[in-house]
Amino acid sequence: MKPFGKLSPDDKLSASLMPMLFDRPHKVLEKLRIAKSKEPQKESIDIKIQERMDMGNVLEKTIIQLIEKRLNVVINYPIDEVMSIEIGKIKKKPLDLYASLDGMIYATQSKLIAAEDRRIYVEGEQSIELLGPVPVEIKNMQYKPYDSIECMTVQHGRGYLQLQAQMLIADAKFGIIGCLFNGNDLRVFIVKQNKDIQAEILSRALTLYKHLEMDTDYSPSDLETMADKYAEVKTPSIDLPAEALITVNNYEDCLNERKKLDGQIETLQMKLIETLGDSEEGMIHYNGGMTKLSRPYRHYKAQPAKYVEAKEARQVRAKSVTIKHILEGWD
Numbered sequence: 075m076k077p078f079g080k081l082s083p084d085d086k087l088s089a090s091l092m093p094m095l096f097d098r099p100h101k102v103l104e105k106l107r108i109a110k111s112k113e114p115q116k117e118s119i120d121i122k123i124q125e126r127m128d129m130g131n132v133l134e135k136t137i138i139q140l141i142e143k144r145l146n147v148v149i150n151y152p153i154d155e156v157m158s159i160e161i162g163k164i165k166k167k168p169l170d171l172y173a174s175l176d177g178m179i180y181a182t183q184s185k186l187i188a189a190e191d192r193r194i195y196v197e198g199e200q201s202i203e204l205l206g207p208v209p210v211e212i213k214n215m216q217y218k219p220y221d222s223i224e225c226m227t228v229q230h231g232r233g234y235l236q237l238q239a240q241m242l243i244a245d246a247k248f249g250i251i252g253c254l255f256n257g258n259d260l261r262v263f264i265v266k267q268n269k270d271i272q273a274e275i276l277s278r279a280l281t282l283y284k285h286l287e288m289d290t291d292y293s294p295s296d297l298e299t300m301a302d303k304y305a306e307v308k309t310p311s312i313d314l315p316a317e318a319l320i321t322v323n324n325y326e327d328c329l330n331e332r333k334k335l336d337g338q339i340e341t342l343q344m345k346l347i348e349t350l351g352d353s354e355e356g357m358i359h360y361n362g363g364m365t366k367l368s369r370p371y372r373h374y375k376a377q378p379a380k381y382v383e384a385k386e387a388r389q390v391r392a393k394s395v396t397i398k399h400i401l402e403g404w405d
Contacts, residue, residue: 082156082172084109087279089173089239095278096235100292100299103285110286122216130214133254137212138177140260141252144194145187149177149210157243162280169283171275173240177210179250187264195223196264202248204264209240210250219255226251226263235275237265242272301393322397 082088085106087095095102119127138151158172185204189196196202211233225231233251241249251263285291294300346367350356355368 082158082174086158086170086172087282089171089236089243092235092239092275093230093232095275095282096230098299099278099282100294100302103282103292106282106286126214126216129257130212130254133214134176134212137214137252137254137260138210141210141250141262144260144262145185145250147179147181147185147204149179151177151210153178157240159243161276162283164283164287167287169280171239171243171279173209173243175209175240175244176212178244179204179208179210181205181208192219192221192259192261194262194264195220195226197223197227197266202264202266204248206248207244207246208248208250209237209244209246210252211237211240213251213253215253215255217255219259219261220253220263223263223265227265227268231263234265235271238268238271239275241267242275297393301391305391307391326397 082090087102087106091102091105135151138149141147142149153175156172156174158170160168161171162169181204183205186201187194187196187204188201213233215232217232220226220231226234231251231253233253237249237251240246247267249265249267251265252260253263254260291303292299294303347369350367350369354370355366358365358367
């Protein structure tokens with residue numbers, strides 16, 4: 075049986091980190107720094123997510139076998155070897171990108187795979203011809219099933235960025251993602267090499283390694299990133315420059331404007347509800363155009379009472395700064 079878990083070096087960038095590298099690169103930088111320092115990593119994972127991950131490991135071989143049967147192919151499994159490629163150098167030090175694969179198809183002859191509704195999705199036409207090495211990635215998901223190949227290729231569904239990195243490392247033209255949705259709906263997605271995405275992967279990977287080697291940080295791009303940059307209190311209180319009041323005033327002006335806009339939006343929505351009245355939908359005809367208003371029922375399934383797991387006491391620094399005017403200054 076394949077050893078479960080991450081096989082790539084913890085202090086190096088691997089294909090499995092691609093979604094986080096695109097979404098929260100500062101978190102990847104933090105993970106690699108901790109691993110490089112040899113400090114013990116404390117990673118908190120929601121118990122439900124951990125259960126799905128564990129079940130995915132248990133079902134991995136079964137899902138591989140189901141994909142083999144559905145596509146009529148042979149998948150090499152398990153794969154214990156870690157693959158890597160050198161993507162650059164810093165100070166003559168090689169920088170590597172790693173991948174540990176769930177499975178691999180070695181198509182020595184062209185293999186035609188046809189699309190099949192809700193079972194097999196292929197990129198491009200209604201069929202695709204596999205040739206050469208084809209990495210296979212397995213995902214176990216509690217989610218609404220993807221119903222098109224675009225859910226992967228355009229919306230970057232789960233596993234897509236990871237697979238593109240695996241294909242880059244394996245020098246593969248095609249890749250397969252097998253997604254088991256909600257424990258009973260297996261859907262297979264066959265995608266092509268995307269050179270633009272792979273170029274972006276290389277660019278982001280080199281930027282990450284540069285920060286890691288030069289001990290620099292990403293410039294915060296959103297509130298969460300900025301808050302994470304200063305996650306710990308090191309000084310109880312400091313005197314701030316008077317210029318900071320400009321930012322305070324601009325911020326409060328925006329809050330007041332948003333409050334006005336929120337009130338206007340609510341008033342207009344009340345008018346729309348009144349206009350539609352008891353009808354589920356209505357049509358506005360104007361100058362040859364048509365606009366539909368609708369207010370349907372939303373259906374909610376009955377749900378049992380939820381048990382909330384106990385949590386240890388902890389402290390987390392606030393994600394935003396509060397403002398309190400203690401004493402008004404002179405005009």
